[in-house]
Amino acid sequence: MTGAGGALSRALIPAFHRAGARLFLSDPRPERMAERAEAVGAKTFVADLTRLEEAEALARFVEGQAPLYGVVHTVGGFAAGRFLDSDPGLYDWMLDLNLRTTFNLLKAVLPYMEKRKEGFFAAFAAGPAWTGVGPGRALYTVAKTSLASLLRSLQGEVEGVRFLVVYPMGTLDTEANRKAMPQADFSRWIAPELVAEMVVEAASAKGGRLLELPIYPPL
Template sequence: MSVEGKVVLIAGGSGALGRTIVPAFLAAGGRVVTADRNPSTDHSDERLALKADVTDEADVHRLVDEVIRRLGRVDVLVNLVGGFASGRVEDTDVALWQRMLTTNLTAAFLLSKAVLRQMVTGGTGRILHVAAWAAVEPFPGAAAYIVAKSGLLALINVLALELKGSGVTVNAVLPTTIDTPANRASMPEADPATWTRPESIAETLLFLASDEAAQINGAAVPIGTGGGAKPAAKL
């Protein structure tokens, strides 16, 4: 799939998943901007790395304004920001609860809201989030994480209804456990052959970002063969 010439804002692009997603979008012709608290030092004509806290509303607005000022617009938003924490409801304190909601849901809300007006005005745009299969098929022991990812799916459904007919679409991917170095280290006895390959996530996101996916809105695409496997601890 091609995103030739499109301005692609990738939040969390310096994380483990971003190491696969960012090169895929660059190879497909995207003009990529990554946004992270600790941005990459890899700057080029095709990639711009910016510092931003995407859980802070003012910083998100500053980020989007800077991208528009430098590159003219945002065509595609790819949100890779997320985090995992274990704990049953009875063992979850308010601080952990708030952290999971902020990282997995509030960041998605702020990023989506910040790019919406410009995309709707232009009559086109793609908003893409990485959710989790656990939001569809929960498992015990990660209450705050699963509730936050379930809220992300609800946000996507609401946005899809609000954006219907605007030319802007919002979709998500639902990976099972992602094959990252951090997950291999934390689960050394598991079989990573059943986990979700980052390349599969990249290919799906590229399709959803492309012109060919213009009629797909509100989709949540499962990726992975591990059934209800524990989701990625780190993106």
């Protein structure tokens, strides 16, 4: 589980623990994941996944202790704003966090999965990548659409590996989002626990295939 100190991982970690998974958690900052790791008896590894060598070190760490069968990759970044006001630095940041981390992690873990012809890799896109519409979020849409396209393109390339692209089709109900938008109607937001439940279900499927899962907010 990458991004183990993040908002989505807060729901994903206990969900996978209840399902019986042996968990290895990764985040660039150890303090963000220490408490969560202790609660489920997970091992931790500090890694900056924008660097291929650190992604490869993470994969070796996990594989050295247990067969690396699955990855849930939650690392990503978001920024909104008018495209003409953006700059190359923002472009680099968005692509690094959303696409480069996914590329590096896939390069690091797929050789182990290919060897045993079994595995699961889940990553998170976004609603604009599903609908193709993202006014005010052009760079975010590009980054998440590229992530989804990468996983789609791998379908059937690595025998036995299942790829999952999750598309939250609205705002996730997290503490950070509530602080950022205190006047919003939280009842219309997507519960991270629902997302976690769906990802666990997808991870339990059999056979190598691509799954794409849009998750909508309540009506």
